[in-house]
Amino acid sequence: MSKRRSRLWEVERSLVDVAMGRAKADLVIKRGTLVNVFTKELIEEVDVAIKGDRIALVGKADHTIGPGTLVIDAEGKYLSPGFLDGHVHIESSMVTVTQFARAVLPRGTTAVFIDPHEIANVLGLEGVKLMLEEAKGLPMKVYVSVPSCVPASFPEFETAGAEIGPAEVEEAMRWEGVVALGEVMNYPGVIYGDEKMHGEIQVSLKHGKVVEGHWAGPIGSELSAYAASGVSSSHESTTKEMGLAKARLGMYTMVREGSAWKDLADVIKIITEERIDARRVCLVTDDRHPEDLISEGHIDHIIRRAIEEGVDPITAIQMATINTAEHFNQDQDIGSVSPGKFGDVLILDDLKSVEISVVIADGKVVAKEGKLIEELRPPTYPSFAKNTVRVKKRPTPSDLEIRAPIDEGSVKVHVIGVLEGKVNTKHLVEELEVREGKIISDPERDLAKVAVIERHKLTG
């Protein structure tokens, strides 16, 4: 499992040998109905022959079967490319890359495009490297975007644990597995000429990498300006209009349905109502809590949601496979079941409900009926990556006391109103009780105190 994946040029000859029957396949899937993400067709009676970690043939494969070939009968079932998550922060699932893979591989996710900006906020580039290193041995492919906005905001708002600028981005662009600059959240910086943001974008483009976007601003000239900088995607659309504006400028519109933010019902209308070409629309999670991964699923869940909203199943699968692969220029390796690509194939019992019976990754069966076949080796981390929450003292309830200008009675307070499943919040003013000069939380009305504690520099 820790064997390095092949490059096509290293193995193409042996794939040709298998397709021609001069050598035998390691694995043949027989007589499935192929979800063809190129032509948007269902094609019946298709065999797939795999040699090593790549697909040698798609068609009729009897001549590639030898005594050592594992044959899986897929009659009456569907064959889909492994699902891709085009934008996810694994740290938001509060687990390691390995644990994440354990949860999502049985759900059919065979590759993820991660932006490890949470670990980078703590450990800088070294943290990004740790994620890459851990990922190397996994049957789930991990493609990395170098975080562009570390720290995420400005010194006025945040005490940063690390900083990443153009020089660090340039260094990381040379690492294997790095495919993009991570979401450029500082979009005001881009349109108003921030040196650091432009520096990072420029070195990324120069290295031929994709620049990932995050645009939550207006959809007029400013969005054009953002796109002109070279940013070519955005997962930050909460309405049909925002999604449409980005798609029309050629940005990949990533439709997000995670745990905290659920934009699909609105944004998918660019397909179901506006009927635009879906070629530059992808399905992504952004953030996904562990309990949701277990109970609802991962990309399989979003595909189901898209189908529920009226998207036809093949288009929904395109949005979670070939479209994402093309955006990141990885379609020579992933995103389709076709000759030369990695053997990442799902066998589905049903297309509309996306019921996955077998998950094949790198040409090996890794999960069956929702369960991993072989346990993944737990990762080990160096000591510098542990115990990074450094606070001056353990917080106590009294640290959260808020003094009121009166002793008893009630006062008006500012409240950050959460909009369920949305990234935006609402400014509310509510009445809260005061006792002994202190403002009292009201769990009944879901009014709680929140605090940010500095955890990098022992000042919090």
Next chain:
Amino acid sequence: MSKRRSRLWEVERSLVDVAMGRAKADLVIKRGTLVNVFTKELIEEVDVAIKGDRIALVGKADHTIGPGTLVIDAEGKYLSPGFLDGHVHIESSMVTVTQFARAVLPRGTTAVFIDPHEIANVLGLEGVKLMLEEAKGLPMKVYVSVPSCVPASFPEFETAGAEIGPAEVEEAMRWEGVVALGEVMNYPGVIYGDEKMHGEIQVSLKHGKVVEGHWAGPIGSELSAYAASGVSSSHESTTKEMGLAKARLGMYTMVREGSAWKDLADVIKIITEERIDARRVCLVTDDRHPEDLISEGHIDHIIRRAIEEGVDPITAIQMATINTAEHFNQDQDIGSVSPGKFGDVLILDDLKSVEISVVIADGKVVAKEGKLIEELRPPTYPSFAKNTVRVKKRPTPSDLEIRAPIDEGSVKVHVIGVLEGKVNTKHLVEELEVREGKIISDPERDLAKVAVIERHKLTG
């Protein structure tokens, strides 16, 4: 005109400045109906602001207009990306790159993907370089594939003027403007394990380049084997079934409509009858004679032909713009009218008849109403590129005499039957008159003698 084109990372900041109105555009096209090749929509009342050679904004552009801005009113007209020819041998037009540009720019072709294997057959890599060098100063962009099959056949069939192998391919892969390995015509070599062909494919893939195909063989396992090698396109389909088989394997199906070969009427049925997703279908000419360029046109003609056959105009334009750009991984520069891309924009009077009134390339108006605005500088060639037809003696009619076994009467002869507009030929046997022991041609029945004369090594 000989100014080097910008890279996006060099100019992105100035594009952002224009989009935000902090700097002014050089050219603004106002109120056109945009052919949106991403979303497959027509969008009305769209302005396009261009700075230097790239697009800064697509939307409302009044704030980008300054005293020095050229404004073109496109009300009631259509805006399309410049057309791309995804596979063409300029040598087959029997003119220089400059002359070719003169003919096709007014027809809306702003970029061509050339495979200069004819000049390479004579001059080797040096010939390829000459084409690249000549192209540099032109307003038409020229992307080069390194010829993979030089010589085109085997020593038994052909006396070669030059040879290109893996080492030469590797050298050329480092040249600016080289984007692919040229059509791998030796498909038997690929599927039967020819060292040279695999060597060339491997170095091309290693350099991250596209490998162009040419498959005229059967559509079963052999085609899978060919695709598994890394070849990702084929323009050599003469039937719907051939086109479909390639598209289903994820190869870009290039629908060819040139001068010698006219495959569109049959192959376009993959769209009009099979209704497949057109994302990996492109329109190409392959070979185009000068008189046809002048009388019928170039890619504009093929788009018209596709529309005549029932393809909707936006899909037809996608097949000649964004699809081709994506295949060659050049969509960050060409293939769409969107921020950051080169200012290659066509203003069309009518969509269905593809009537082009203005051609803008690199942000400059280069043609109007079918005429170039400014003459292109004639190229100069080094002496080694001239007088390359070296024959022992000037051919005379007696060289074409064919002796018959009888003196007078008639004999049966083998005839290569031409199938009008098709690449295949037919083996015919015809009766021809014999006079004084010589077989006589019959122009009435279009039966002529043909000969191949060795022209490289003074042996012919």
